[in-house]
Amino acid sequence: MILNMSSIFAQEFPNRTVRIVVPWPPGGNVDITARTVQAALGEALGQQVLVENRPGAGGTVGSGQVAKAAPDGYTLLLGSSGTITNAPAVYKNITYDPVKDLTAVGAIQTTPMVITAANKFSASTFQELVSMARERPGQVTIASAGNGSSNHLALELLMRQANLDFVHVPYKGSGPAILDLLGGQVNGMVDQLSASIGHIREGRFKALAVISRTRSAQLPNVPTLIELGIKDFEVGTFTGLFAPADLQMDVLQRLSGALRTALAVDTVRERFRTMGVEVMDVSQPDFAAYVRTDFEKWKRVAREANIVVE
Numbered sequence: 650m651i652l653n654m655s656s657i658f659a660q661e662f663p664n665r666t667v668r669i670v671v672p673w674p675p676g677g678n679v680d681i682t683a684r685t686v687q688a689a690l691g692e693a694l695g696q697q698v699l700v701e702n703r704p705g706a707g708g709t710v711g712s713g714q715v716a717k718a719a720p721d722g723y724t725l726l727l728g729s730s731g732t733i734t735n736a737p738a739v740y741k742n743i744t745y746d747p748v749k750d751l752t753a754v755g756a757i758q759t760t761p762m763v764i765t766a767a768n769k770f771s772a773s774t775f776q777e778l779v780s781m782a783r784e785r786p787g788q789v790t791i792a793s794a795g796n797g798s799s800n801h802l803a804l805e806l807l808m809r810q811a812n813l814d815f816v817h818v819p820y821k822g823s824g825p826a827i828l829d830l831l832g833g834q835v836n837g838m839v840d841q842l843s844a845s846i847g848h849i850r851e852g853r854f855k856a857l858a859v860i861s862r863t864r865s866a867q868l869p870n871v872p873t874l875i876e877l878g879i880k881d882f883e884v885g886t887f888t889g890l891f892a893p894a895d896l897q898m899d900v901l902q903r904l905s906g907a908l909r910t911a912l913a914v915d916t917v918r919e920r921f922r923t924m925g926v927e928v929m930d931v932s933q934p935d936f937a938a939y940v941r942t943d944f945e946k947w948k949r950v951a952r953e954a955n956i957v958v959e
Contacts, residue, residue, distance in 0.1 A: 662722055662900050663696040669725045669890070672711025672732055674704045676824025677794060678841035682757055682888045683727040685920050689911035694903075700727075704821050707795035707958070708732035709743060716745035720893040722900040726751065730886040731798040733940060738947035739797045739958045747944055752901060753937040754890040755908040756929035758921055761861035761885055762803055763842045763868070765854050769833035775857040775877050778837065779813060786814040792826040792838040795819045797958040800839045802947065803860060803884040805956055807839075811879055830854055841886055842867065843924040860884045867925035887929060887943075889936060905933040 669687070671680045683700045691698035703711030708731050715726035726732075733747045745751065764775060772778040782789045793800035796819045808815055818835050820826035823844045830838045831853055838845075842859065846867055849856045856871045862883045864873055874882045890908055892901070911917060912928050921928055931939065951957070 662903055663694050665723065666697045666699055667691075667694060667723055667725065668699050668701055669727050670711045670715050671700055671702045671727045672704060672708040673702065673794065674822040674824045675702055676827065676844070677822050678760060678844040678886070679708075679727050679729045679731075679888055680822075680824070681843055681924065685917060685924075686757060686908070686911050689914045689917050690907055693907035693910040707736050707740070707797045707801075707819075708822075709736050709740060709745075709797075712736075712751075713744040715891065716750040716893055718893050720752075720895045720897070722892060722896060722904055724893070725754065725904070726891040727757075727888060728891040729799065729888045730943065731794060731800070733889070733891070734943040734947050735799045735802050736797040736958075738944065739802070739951045739956045741957055741959055748941055750894050752892045752894055752896045753933065753940050754892050754896075754901060755905045755933050756887060756889045756931050756936040756939070757908070757912065758843075758926045759885050759887045759929050760841045760843045760924070760926035761859050761865055762800065762839055763845055763849070763859050763865075763871070764837060764839055764857045764874075765830065765845055765849065766837040766857055767830050767833045767835065767854055768852075770836045770855075772836075772857070773855055775872070775874070778857055779811070782813050782815055787816060789815050789837070790818050790835045791815040792818045792820055792830060792835040792840075794823045794826060794840065795821060799884070799886045800841070802950070802956065804839045805954060806884065806950070807860075807874070807879070807882065809954060810882060841926075843921075843926045846923075846925045865925050867923075887939075889929070889940070901933070
């Protein structure tokens, strides 16, 4: 009798703990996303799923470690626009290619960005922020999750398109940046809505504008940049599950199917809804194609704007 080793391997996977690497500190959009799907994914796989934070260098340290891990399905990456299609487009000495070195397992969610201001900062509207930036060029500080992050690139594009001069203050993740925004050490921040929405609702800092085509249902009174006169300015971000390249097809299908099952759980979808994000209901091949297209877009933007991160 001839045994189909591929089928046997797929039936056995997973037979131990699966780890999801979050390449950012706790508290940001990517970390929150990982912990939102963690339990449901573990139930769908029939094994424990652990989340590990491995921050550094704008999310590229943890991402690079996963790219070099064994392609057995037990080490996964909670990837995002910042680490998958933004940082590889702008970092000079990146250690991984997001298309060649990683396998797109499945999409999770997409979220708009929001421009916020510290309560201690006098600007309470985007127009006031713009006025202050023009009155005091090079003095208004805006935080991001790190050099080369999606937040950073959105800020750079905004400054170029609106002819503004902010001081970019990069952090090692959204969590640390939010802490300094709460304390007033920085004037404002560009971040994913999912990481900021709780603080905005509690009045800990101010939402000035959302960077999306339409207003967020979570912040119906906050205008879009398009409404405020920044023509066609829309920058969204995505998160998804990734594995090292050369992942066996049966394992890829097992992981992808389990992720779709986890994302169909009512409590998971409700959690994302309250965060102001949308579940990305796309197939694994469509998500892989989306990643390739987004990567090419940001490479073009970085080249045209001459954005390079050492």
